[in-house]
Every structure is written in C-alpha cells, then in structure tokens.
Amino acid sequence: MQKPIILLLLCCVLFSCEKSKEKSIRFTPTFTISTETTHTIPAGQEYTFGYLEVLENREKPAGKTIQLPVYIFKSRSNNPKPDPIIYTVGGPGNSTMRSAQYMKYYQYLDDRDVILFEQRGTEFAKPSLDCPAWSEAIYKSNFPEYNEAKRDSLLEAAARTCRERLIAQGVDLNSYNTNAIAADIEDLRKVLHIEKYNLLTISYSTKIAQVLLRDYPTPIRSVVMDSPLPLEVNYEEESVGNLLEVVTMLLSDCEEDEKCAEKFPNIKNRFFQYLRDATENPLQVTVTNPNTGKPATFHLQGKDLITVFTVTNSNNSAYVPNEIQKLLNNDLSSVKAQLESLFDRPTQFSGSGMGMRLSVWCAEEYPFASKNIIVAEKTTYSEVLGLSPMVFEPNICGIWKVQPLKAIENKAIQSDVPVLLLSGEYDHETPVKWASAMQKNLSNSYHLVFKGWTHTVTTNWGNPCGMEVANAFFNNPNQKPQSKCFEAMQALEFVTE
Structure with missing residues (x-):
C-alpha cells in the first residue's frame, strides 16, 4: 500500500516543480521591424512598420504569443514634439491599419509622430479573429x-x-478584451521606450483609453476621446x-x-x-x-x-x-x-x-x-x-x-489627466449626454459638441475641423482648445430642395 502513496507524492512534487518553473518564466514583449506592410504608403512619408509580439494570455507566461502590426509615422516637423500620439480605432473589431494610406491628411504629423496600433484579433493582427x-x-x-x-x-x-x-x-477567446488591449498598448510604450504619449481614440476605443487612464496613467500626457463610450454605460x-x-x-x-x-x-x-x-x-x-x-x-x-x-x-x-x-x-x-x-x-x-x-x-x-x-x-x-x-x-x-x-x-473611472471629449450633436450611437456625464469624474477635461454632426467627428473628411480641434488640444492640453473652425460653426442648414 505504500508504493502508490510514494508515487502520488512524487507526481505532486514533479507537478509543483513544473508549475513553479512556469511561474518563473518572464516573457518579454518585442517589436520586430518588417519590410512587408499591410498597405502601400505614399512616397515621401517616412515611417517604420513592424509587429509587437505579446502574450495572448498574460496569465500563462509560457503560453502562445500573438503579433500586432504597428506603424510609426515620423512627424513632418524638423523639430517634433517628444510625445507621440498613439491612435487606435473603434468597433470593436475595426482595423486601424487602413488609416496608414492617408496619413498625409492627418494634421497631427505637423507637430509629432503618430503611431497606428492594431488591436488584437482585428483584421491585420496575427491571429485575426x-x-x-x-x-x-x-x-x-x-x-x-x-x-x-x-x-x-x-x-x-x-x-x-x-x-x-x-x-x-x-485561439483563447477569453483573451480578446479591452483590458488585454490596454495592456498591449502599455507593452508597446515600454518596448519603444516612450516616456510620455498622447492617446487618440474613437467610439469603442475610448473604452481602451479609460482602462489605460485607470490602470497605466503615469505616462499618459493627454487623451482625446472622440464619441466616447463610458465604461459605466450599458449600451x-x-x-x-x-x-x-x-x-x-x-x-x-x-x-x-x-x-x-x-x-x-x-x-x-x-x-x-x-x-x-x-x-x-x-x-x-x-x-x-x-x-x-x-x-x-x-x-x-x-x-x-x-x-x-x-x-x-x-x-x-x-x-x-x-x-x-x-x-x-x-x-x-x-x-x-x-x-x-x-x-x-x-x-x-x-x-x-x-x-x-x-x-x-x-x-x-x-x-x-x-x-x-x-x-x-x-x-x-x-x-x-x-x-x-x-x-x-x-x-x-x-x-x-x-x-x-x-x-x-462597468464602473466609471476618475482621472486628472487632461482629456478632450468630442461629440456630434446628432450622434445616437454615443450621445452627447454620455460625454457630459463623464466630465464629473474627469477633473481636467473639456467637452466640445459639433453642431449638426454625428458619430466620430475627427474622421469627418468633408470637414476636418474635428481633427483641427484635437490637434490644438494635443499641442496645449491644459486649456480648452481654441479653433476658428469650431467657433464659426453654425446650426445645421437643412436641405429643402
């Protein structure tokens, strides 16, 4: 009767050692430059493209890794600001990479670098869900x-x-959520040795911004939340x-x-x-x-x-x-x-x-x-x-x-990091009242409402005023952005013919 007990104890010891060994493993995220990009970038735009490699499940340090594509677009300025903008889009499930083709239209590059970040599981990530x-x-x-x-x-x-x-x-489906994406961005910041950065987020990705402000606030200089979706709202x-x-x-x-x-x-x-x-x-x-x-x-x-x-x-x-x-x-x-x-x-x-x-x-x-x-x-x-x-x-x-x-x-965050909330007056997906309610917990925030506009004002290519306002805020996040285009905005003129 003693032999099975000894074998059982031996198995327990071995199993414990394996678990201890796994816990001792520390995976280090990496960024690898690639010459093969997701899109063709117009000539004249200086950039670096590569893949951030992170753990799929951070609770499993010996587990599988995933790769997330990233563009780093160099500023057009001869003396760029030291704090880049990290930009990621909404959905959830949309790809940020499509913006890479049109960076010459992005005003932000006049002042600082812009980093396009692809969320895990989206179109050009590996794996793509x-x-x-x-x-x-x-x-x-x-x-x-x-x-x-x-x-x-x-x-x-x-x-x-x-x-x-x-x-x-x-694929571990439980590992594809807002918390994991926020941790990915923090890993990217560390890998690229960025001390301070700004966040540009729209619609769903404003939830990512809120998690970053809650869990990794120190390196964040300022945040623009275009059409914000509050964590505490049940959509x-x-x-x-x-x-x-x-x-x-x-x-x-x-x-x-x-x-x-x-x-x-x-x-x-x-x-x-x-x-x-x-x-x-x-x-x-x-x-x-x-x-x-x-x-x-x-x-x-x-x-x-x-x-x-x-x-x-x-x-x-x-x-x-x-x-x-x-x-x-x-x-x-x-x-x-x-x-x-x-x-x-x-x-x-x-x-x-x-x-x-x-x-x-x-x-x-x-x-x-x-x-x-x-x-x-x-x-x-x-x-x-x-x-x-x-x-x-x-x-x-x-x-x-x-x-x-x-x-x-599902709880509201509190933060004193400078935040600019942007809303479209007729946005039914993320209405004005949501951003207004968020302000009580964001002590250093401003809220601008674009008359007659709807969802995601910074991507209105017919009128780039939303982008102009956001860029003014990034350049001076400690005051309400001053923009002639916004101040001149009138109530919507309805088409009657």
Whole structure:
C-alpha cells in the first residue's frame, strides 16, 4: 500500500516543480521591424512598420504569443514634439491599419509622430479573429424570405461555425478584451521606450483609453476621446431610446428653422405617426433582386423604416427631413435603393474582426445589461415596436461562451489627466449626454459638441475641423482648445430642395 502513496507524492512534487518553473518564466514583449506592410504608403512619408509580439494570455507566461502590426509615422516637423500620439480605432473589431494610406491628411504629423496600433484579433493582427460565416449569415438574413426565427437560426449556426474554427486554431477567446488591449498598448510604450504619449481614440476605443487612464496613467500626457463610450454605460439598455431622442431632436430643429418648417410642416409628428401606422400595417415594397432578376417583396414596419433614416453620417444629416418627406409622399425611391443594396455581396470587411467583437461584447457589455430593461426597450416605443436594442442576442453570447469580466469594468473611472471629449450633436450611437456625464469624474477635461454632426467627428473628411480641434488640444492640453473652425460653426442648414 505504500508504493502508490510514494508515487502520488512524487507526481505532486514533479507537478509543483513544473508549475513553479512556469511561474518563473518572464516573457518579454518585442517589436520586430518588417519590410512587408499591410498597405502601400505614399512616397515621401517616412515611417517604420513592424509587429509587437505579446502574450495572448498574460496569465500563462509560457503560453502562445500573438503579433500586432504597428506603424510609426515620423512627424513632418524638423523639430517634433517628444510625445507621440498613439491612435487606435473603434468597433470593436475595426482595423486601424487602413488609416496608414492617408496619413498625409492627418494634421497631427505637423507637430509629432503618430503611431497606428492594431488591436488584437482585428483584421491585420496575427491571429485575426475573422468570421466569414457570420458575414455570410448577415448578408442572407437581409433577404425578405428570412423571418425572425430563420434569421436567429442562421446567426446561431454562423456563431458556432466561427467559434469552432477559432478554437481549433488554438485561439483563447477569453483573451480578446479591452483590458488585454490596454495592456498591449502599455507593452508597446515600454518596448519603444516612450516616456510620455498622447492617446487618440474613437467610439469603442475610448473604452481602451479609460482602462489605460485607470490602470497605466503615469505616462499618459493627454487623451482625446472622440464619441466616447463610458465604461459605466450599458449600451443596450439605451440604444433604442437614444435613436429616437436624436431623430426627435433633429426633426424638432427642422421645425424651429423657418425655411425647413415651411417646407416640411409638422414633420416630426407626421413621421412618427407614419412609423406607428407601418407597425400595425407594414409597408409592402417590391424590388428586383439583381442577382436573380426576380422580384423580392419586403414588409417594412416602423422598426425597419427608422433605420432607413438613422443619422449615421455628418454629411447626410441635412438631408434627413427631405428624405422623410419623400417617404410621407409615398416616394419610395430612396427606400428601394437601400433595399436593392442589400443584395450586393460585400467585397471587403467580410467578417474581419468579428470574433474579436463577439469576445469583447459578450464578456464586458452583455453581462452587465439588465435583461428587464432590454425587454422594455423593445416594447416602450410604439413607433419602433420590436426593434431590438441588442448588438448580439443572448443566444449568440451563449454560443460564444466567454467569461464575463469583473464588475470594475462597468464602473466609471476618475482621472486628472487632461482629456478632450468630442461629440456630434446628432450622434445616437454615443450621445452627447454620455460625454457630459463623464466630465464629473474627469477633473481636467473639456467637452466640445459639433453642431449638426454625428458619430466620430475627427474622421469627418468633408470637414476636418474635428481633427483641427484635437490637434490644438494635443499641442496645449491644459486649456480648452481654441479653433476658428469650431467657433464659426453654425446650426445645421437643412436641405429643402
């Protein structure tokens, strides 16, 4: 009877030694320069491209590593400021690398270096958590023959396919979240020996900025949060209400504008009544499927028609009342054009970064949202009855099976680092009120609202005023940015012809 006990003790000792050995391993992140880039950079722009190598799971020091592409663009100044800007975009799941082709338009390079950072799991990272099955399912689900039940089944199958493929590749889906991305940026800072830096973040990536301010604040000189998404906000509890609030605001502004009110009298009440009527008696619209040449008939309710006219582009805001008037006059040309576009198979962004988006959302957004409030969001507003506020339905997160993050990831941060909050007046995705509420915890912050604009004001290529304001702040983060373009900004002039 003694022999098995001795063997058991020996195994325990060996196992303990192995665990101790693993704990003693200290992986050091590296940055390796590469001559093969993600995009072709126009001649004349000096840059360095390479890959940051970090642990996929920092709790496993002997585990696998991942590679994240990084561009370091040199300033156009002969005497650049010593603190670069680290820039990463939103989504979650979007790629920052696409900006590399257009850096000559970025005003920031007039004063300092700009570093483009690709978040783990996105398109050009290694691995990329792409999900082509999901993209295909979204494409098919837009067809009129797919009712809600069929659509759910289609998306569930796609989520399973994507998860199984990524798991088979050895991907740890629990390691793709905002905390890990923030730690990646801190590793990049250390590897590049950057003492102080500035952050430029938009939409989802403003959450990364908040985690960095909370967990790694010392080297951060200043932060621009364009269209901020506060950590403490439960997006899906408010998304439908925020949409209706912005549409109400825009149409109310039209009614207060003499020219717009004369052209489109009482447009707000007429449009909302139209949506309620369509909810009870769906609007039947037939278009030709260009792939088959056969007719396809859609039955549109208020929840469908409101999304036709959501304000998603600052350059389009002025046209919204005119487009609504066309609909009220039974001119379905714009609706038909948008329905026909649903049959166009996407040639890019085909599921790239979708696995990362699923991991982020299902680990740190979905777990904190109140299911009762979400149900109420679907039934509270008669104009869009049944419109789901959810980015991913519970069954999808149930399939994805990532661990919920700790409650601190749903708590507001406090910071005295200089922060500039930028909002678009008609942004329903990250509304003005969210940034306004954040200010009470950011003691050294400023908030600017761009009249008539919508989401992500620093990327409005039709008017680079948002970029000008952000750059002014980076150059002097201890005062509210002074910008002639912003001071000259007027209320939106609606298109009435």
